[in-house]
Amino acid sequence: MKRKRSSSPETGSTSHGSSGTEYDVFLSFRGPDTRANFTDSLYRTLVDKCIDVFIDKQGIDVGEEIGPEIFQAIDNSKICIPIFSRDYASSSWCLRELEHMMQRRKTNELEVMPIFYDVEPSDVKLETRVYADALTLHKEKHGAEIVQRWAEALREVTGIKGWDTENRGDGTLAHLIAQKVLVKLKVSCVDIADHLVGMDGSVNEVVNLLNVEFEDVRLIGLWGMGGIGKTTLAKVVYNKLSSNFDGCGFIPNVREASQGSSIMDLQRRLISDFTSDTEVRISSIDHGKNTIKK
Known part of the structure; x- marks a missing residue:
């Protein structure tokens, strides 16, 4: 049965009918950093290859509460791709998404494919001030316990082999990632x-x-x-x-x-x-x- 595609008025995301519908890929990203460049290129490349993608087109960077449909979309996805950009860790919502992804990954229900875009794994691992300073600022608003969970998720995700730019253009990198996603989605097609x-x-x-x-x-x-x-x-x-x-x-x-x-x-x-x-x-x-x- 072919799944129906429609646009959700609340998030502007690509959705497919009811809230229990599955997605192939969930994209997690900091909107002001990559929405208009790499994330857009990757999204269009995935869709062109008939991969069902959840993407928050409207964005939660303007301060609204994160909706339950975001976590539900993660739960209903096969692969999650966090795009670690310079200011990814400055968004508490991006960190909440990442924490949820890594929790789901522990139960073998979800695959995570990180992309290090304009940052190094050492930045994400909190070995430099790039992300560490952002977490320090979050402690004042969200408390040490929550921020500690986010720090653990950041360190854990660096243990997964991911992608970096390596002097490649956005289009080339998006194509390589889409090809890898297709392979992973086809693993259980036999x-x-x-x-x-x-x-x-x-x-x-x-x-x-x-x-x-x-x-x-x-x-x-x-x-x-x-x-x-x-x-x-x-x-x-x-x-x-x-x-x-x-x-x-x-x-x-x-x-x-x-x-x-x-x-x-x-x-x-x-x-x-x-x-x-x-x-x-x-x-x-x-x-x-x-x-x-x-």
């Missing part, structure tokens, strides 16, 4: 049966053979009579390891599919999985091979 029994040993054996931490190429063959679970094993391994790669694809029944259609159709499907390009154009099998290599 359907497997619930409550599988006796798979752990075989899965661990294949994972050890693949040894994805090494920068080489591995080809693993699963051999055996029909019906013993080779495809299921491959699916479980795929779901377990997909997030380690910038591109991934799962194509079952290759022999049968190549008999019913051309090899080029399989090549297009593989390239589409890697690049998220739904209109792959290849003119020959050799062209397809070269494109896959690239």
